[in-house]
Amino acid sequence: MVSKTQETQLNRLENQVDNGGGGAWEYLCLVRMLKVRRSEKVLKYGLSILNDPKKRSALGPEEWTLYEQVAIAAMDCQCLDVAKDCIKVLQKKFPESKRVGRLNGMLLEAKGSWAEAEKAYSSLLEDNPLDQVIHKRRVSMSKAQGNISGAIELLNKYLEIFMADHEAWRELAEIYASLQMYKQAAFCYEELILSQPTVPLYHLAYADVLYTLGGLENLQTAKKYYASTIDLTGGKNTRALFGICLCTSAIAQVSKGRNKEDKESPELHSLAATALEKDYKQRASDKLGLLTSALRSLKT
Amino acid sequence: MAADLKYEISQNAYIKLVLHALKHNTTAVNGILLGRVNPQNENVVEIIDSVHLFHSNLALLPPLEIALIMIEEHYGSQGLGIVGYFHANERFDDVELGIVAKNISDHICRYFPQAAVLLLDNKKLEAVPKGKCQSPVMQGLT
Numbered sequence: 001m002v003s004k005t006q007e008t009q010l011n012r013l014e015n016q017v018d019n020g021g022g023g024a025w026e027y028l029c030l031v032r033m034l035k036v037r038r039s040e041k042v043l044k045y046g047l048s049i050l051n052d053p054k055k056r057s058a059l060g061p062e063e064w065t066l067y068e069q070v071a072i073a074a075m076d077c078q079c080l081d082v083a084k085d086c087i088k089v090l091q092k093k094f095p096e097s098k099r100v101g102r103l104n105g106m107l108l109e110a111k112g113s114w115a116e117a118e119k120a121y122s123s124l125l126e127d128n129p130l131d132q133v134i135h136k137r138r139v140s141m142s143k144a145q146g147n148i149s150g151a152i153e154l155l156n157k158y159l160e161i162f163m164a165d166h167e168a169w170r171e172l173a174e175i176y177a178s179l180q181m182y183k184q185a186a187f188c189y190e191e192l193i194l195s196q197p198t199v200p201l202y203h204l205a206y207a208d209v210l211y212t213l214g215g216l217e218n219l220q221t222a223k224k225y226y227a228s229t230i231d232l233t234g235g236k237n238t239r240a241l242f243g244i245c246l247c248t249s250a251i252a253q254v255s256k257g258r259n260k261e262d263k264e265s266p267e268l269h270s271l272a273a274t275a276l277e278k279d280y281k282q283r284a285s286d287k288l289g290l291l292t293s294a295l296r297s298l299k300t
Numbered sequence: 301m302a303a304d305l306k307y308e309i310s311q312n313a314y315i316k317l318v319l320h321a322l323k324h325n326t327t328a329v330n331g332i333l334l335g336r337v338n339p340q341n342e343n344v345v346e347i348i349d350s351v352h353l354f355h356s357n358l359a360l361l362p363p364l365e366i367a368l369i370m371i372e373e374h375y376g377s378q379g380l381g382i383v384g385y386f387h388a389n390e391r392f393d394d395v396e397l398g399i400v401a402k403n404i405s406d407h408i409c410r411y412f413p414q415a416a417v418l419l420l421d422n423k424k425l426e427a428v429p430k431g432k433c434q435s436p437v438m439q440g441l442t
Contacts, residue, residue: 037326146391177359178328180399205357212361242366294369 002034010034017045024049025059032069039076046070047082064090071103075110083107098124102133109141117141132162139171148175166192173205182213200232200240207243216254223247227268235275244272249298269299306344307384307416309333313350321388321420324355330401332368332408333384333416334375345383345414349375352386359400382408384416392422 002010013027024045031038046066049055056063071086087107090100101124108117118141121134128134135158142151155172159165173188189206196202207225210218226243233240248269273295280288313333321329331352338344351371354363372382385408387401397405397419405417 144391146394174357177357178398178400180359180403205360208357208360208362212359239363243362246362246365290370290374293373294366297369297373 002036006034010036014038014041017041028066028069032065037076039073042069042073043077043079043082046073050086064093068099068103072106075106078110080107080110083110098128098131102131102137105134105137109137109144114141114145130161132158132165135162136168143175148179151175163191164195166196173209177209177212182209185209186213198232200229200237203229203232204237204240204243207240211243211247211250214250216251219247219251219254223251223268230272236279238276238279241272241276241279245269245276245295245298305414307347308338308344309347310349313347316350317352317386317388317418318420318425320352320355321425326390327355328358328390328398329353329355329388330358330404331386332371332382333386333418334371334380335383336380337414345416347383347416348380350386364404381412383412383414384408384418386418386420388420389422395419395421 010027010030013023013030016022017024017027018041028042028046028049031042046069049059050063050066050070059066067086067090071083071090074080074083074086084107087100087103090097090103094100101120105117105120105124108120118138121138121141124134125131135154139151139154139158142148142154152172152175155168155175159168159172162168169188169192173185173192176182176185176188186206186209189202189209192199192202193206203225207222207229210222210225223244226240226247229237229240230244235241248266276291276295277288280291313335317331320331329352331350333347334349334351335345335347338346351367353367357363368382375381385401385405387397387405389395389398397417401417401419405415409415
């Protein structure tokens with residue numbers, strides 16, 4: 001997961017390299033560190049370094065990491081010949097390497113030879129049953145073949161062992177949400193909030209899932225989590241502000257027939273609405289009219 | 301079932317949706333189709349514009365609700381209404397309308413019974429740069 005500052009830095013570097021300003025190696029290192037998926041650019045700039053013998057030798061021992069990075073990017077862009085060449089080079093240099101074995105498995109995956117890839121991964125797992133990357137590759141293989149329930153099963157088993165893998169919890173939550181299994185998705189987000197309570201993204205996603213589940217209790221909890229998101233982001237998160245407005249109007253609708261006294265809600269709602277209007281005035285003043293009418297329809 | 305409904309999609313609407321799908325080629329994307337019934341011919345629905353919605357977390361309700369409210373407000377003032385839904389699946393060979401897409405499009409159909417549902421055919425999209433003129437797969441809704 002990438003923070004906003006890291007993302008702006010990455011985009012700035014990308015623009016610089018795109019416009020011929022150099023800095024390709026720094027860009028590739030940053031992509032690798034942040035683990036973002038920019039395969040077309042990585043392929044283009046990685047290859048330009050690797051195909052130039054002078055630049056390649058300037059890398060020293062980092063050359064092999066670059067080969068691995070470019071191989072994976074090539075597989076993502078379906079340039080399987082490039083990937084095969086990179087892997088061949090790596091195999092020559094590191095003949096007994098498990099890391100190269102993994103790349104070979106990924107190449108089989110990219111070709112669509114699922115059974116062979118599964119065989120390759122199982123044999124690698126026999127030697128090293130705690131290899132996280134291979135476990136996750138098996139999950140993605142299930143997902144790629146459309147076997148979502150298989151992916152869920154494998155991912156659950158993985159998380160029983162590696163409970164601290166936040167990205168895996170997020171992936172599981174998204175899979176559950178896409179299947180409309182919102183209760184299970186909520187559970188995943190709960191785990192994430194427990195382990196990393198200061199990350200606003202999880203609060204926001206949890207609130208969204210609770211709102212989608214519906215029901216008065218869930219809506220009230222969702223409102224609390226939207227509020228905590230706003231707290232954690234210093235009031236800058238537009239989605240959370242909108243979430244508050246949605247929650248208050250939904251709660252009002254659900255509790256229309258009952259006698260529940262929700263004294264604090266009009267304040268919270270108007271605070272959120274004011275914050276939104278201020279934000280829109282600053283960043284998109286021509287859409288301000290749209291916002292006010294949308295908020296008005298929510299107030300009813 | 302209405303007899304022989306025809307849909308006309310403007311280039312603008314079509315291109316916006318396809319470009320959005322291409323930009324986020326690793327995730328599912330969706331969008332809303334806007335337009336109106338042809339005033340001269342009731343059996344023709346004109347899709348005049350489109351708004352692309354999300355490229356992550358498509359199944360969550362709050363962003364969708366806000367988006368729909370704002371879209372209706374904005375395009376209502378131009379005389380256009382929501383006439384359909386566009387969806388592109390995450391996987392290359394997935395040509396089925398998933399649960400989320402079905403739910404959203406059912407919902408739209410309740411408000412506009414002649415709503416169109418467009419599902420992007422990834423295989424045809426792949427063939428586009430090779431010069432073939434392709435269109436997204438269309439499915440009518442009951």
